[in-house]
Amino acid sequence: xxxxxxxxxxxxxxxxxxxxxxxxxxxxxxxxxxxxxxxxxxxxxxxxxxxxxxxxxxxxxxxxxxxxxxxxxxxxxxxxxxxxxxxxxxxxxxxxxxxxxxxxxxxxxxxxxxxxxxxxxxxxxxxxxxxxxxxxxxxxxxxxxxxxxxxxxxxxxxxxxxxxxxxxxxxxxxxxxxxxx
Amino acid sequence: xxxxxxxxxxxxxxxxxxxxxxxxxxxxxxxxxxxxxxxxxxxxxxxxxxxxxxxxxxxxxxxxxxxxxxxxxxxxxxxxxxxxxxxxxxxxxxxxxxxxxxxxxxxxxxxxxxxxxxxxxxxxxxxx
Numbered sequence: 001x002x003x004x005x006x007x008x009x010x011x012x013x014x015x016x017x018x019x020x021x022x023x024x025x026x027x028x029x030x031x032x033x034x035x036x037x038x039x040x041x042x043x044x045x046x047x048x049x050x051x052x053x054x055x056x057x058x059x060x061x062x063x064x065x066x067x068x069x070x071x072x073x074x075x076x077x078x079x080x081x082x083x084x085x086x087x088x089x090x091x092x093x094x095x096x097x098x099x100x101x102x103x104x105x106x107x108x109x110x111x112x113x114x115x116x117x118x119x120x121x122x123x124x125x126x127x128x129x130x131x132x133x134x135x136x137x138x139x140x141x142x143x144x145x146x147x148x149x150x151x152x153x154x155x156x157x158x159x160x161x162x163x164x165x166x167x168x169x170x171x172x173x174x175x176x177x178x179x180x181x
Numbered sequence: 182x183x184x185x186x187x188x189x190x191x192x193x194x195x196x197x198x199x200x201x202x203x204x205x206x207x208x209x210x211x212x213x214x215x216x217x218x219x220x221x222x223x224x225x226x227x228x229x230x231x232x233x234x235x236x237x238x239x240x241x242x243x244x245x246x247x248x249x250x251x252x253x254x255x256x257x258x259x260x261x262x263x264x265x266x267x268x269x270x271x272x273x274x275x276x277x278x279x280x281x282x283x284x285x286x287x288x289x290x291x292x293x294x295x296x297x298x299x300x301x302x303x304x305x306x307x308x309x
Contacts, residue, residue: 152305156281159297163282168247171282175295176256179264179286 187221191228198229199236230289239267244275244285246296257286 163171190209197205213219230240241261243249249257258270265288277285283296 148307149305152301155304156301159281159301163246163297165247168245168282169250169253171295171297172245172249172253172284173256175284175293176253176260178295179293180260 184216187225187228188232191225191232194225194229195232195236195238198233199238227289234265234267234289237266237268238271239265239269239288240271240273242273242275242287244277244280244287244296246276246278246280246282248276249274249284253284257284261286261288 190212194205194209209225210222213222213225233240239261241257243254243257254272254274258272261267261270261272279298281297281301283299285296285299286293
């Protein structure tokens with residue numbers, strides 16, 4: 001029997017009021033609704049809730065994982081920042097050391113170059129002085145030789161003019177005496 | 182034919198000259214020409230002069246700018262006799278104006294140069 005015929009039959013039947021009827025509750029309808037509700041509840045529990053709960057759990061897990069990942073990322077970022085800070089500090093320290101070393105080496109190179117240049121300049125001056133002394137010595141010798149040559153030539157000319165027979169005789173006699181001695 | 186050495190020729194010539202055989206000079210000249218040894222003439226003369234020393238005869242070549250007067254010649258002769266213990270001295274006097282003054286005496290073994298030319302040459306040769 002379907003519900004339509006049931007409700008029709010109920011309209012036409014003799015009404016005997018009871019407790020449920022007096023408070024406006026149709027107990028049969030209530031049972032049916034309860035059964036329908038239970039069926040609905042069973043259906044939901046069987047087919048709807050599990051995937052829904054599963055999906056919600058999965059979402060919770062994803063959220064937790066995301067939170068955890070965010071936390072890890074934050075932690076990693078903090079660690080990375082700390083490492084970066086340390087690396088930067090070490091690099092700065094190393095750069096400072098290299099700069100100091102470079103300055104020291106540059107200073108040493110400049111000192112060495114300066115010393116070498118000074119020595120070279122002193123050597124050049126000494127060489128020049130020695131060369132000048134040699135040139136003066138050579139010029140002096142040349143002048144002396146030239147003077148002697150001029151004196152010899154002048155002497156020869158004077159002798160040619162001044163030595164006559166009388167002088168020559170004395171020279172010869174002097175030579176003979178010298179030979180005898 | 183064996184070639185006669187220059188020393189042998191000089192010894193022979195000296196002996197002949199001391200003996201007064203002056204023609205030996207011509208013979209020697211002829212010999213040098215025939216033997217084609219003319220180039221040895223100067224050396225032979227020096228050798229003869231050396232050989233004459235063994236006969237107490239000295240040959241001296243004396244050069245001066247204006248010649249020698251007899252007194253100077255005599256003095257030189259005396260000097261050479263004493264020095265070389267020679268009994269006889271032959272002096273060959275030559276005039277060389279380039280000597281300027283003084284005298285140069287050359288013997289077979291020695292040379293005595295007191296010329297003014299020598300003194301001037303010594304002055305020129307002074308090392309500086």
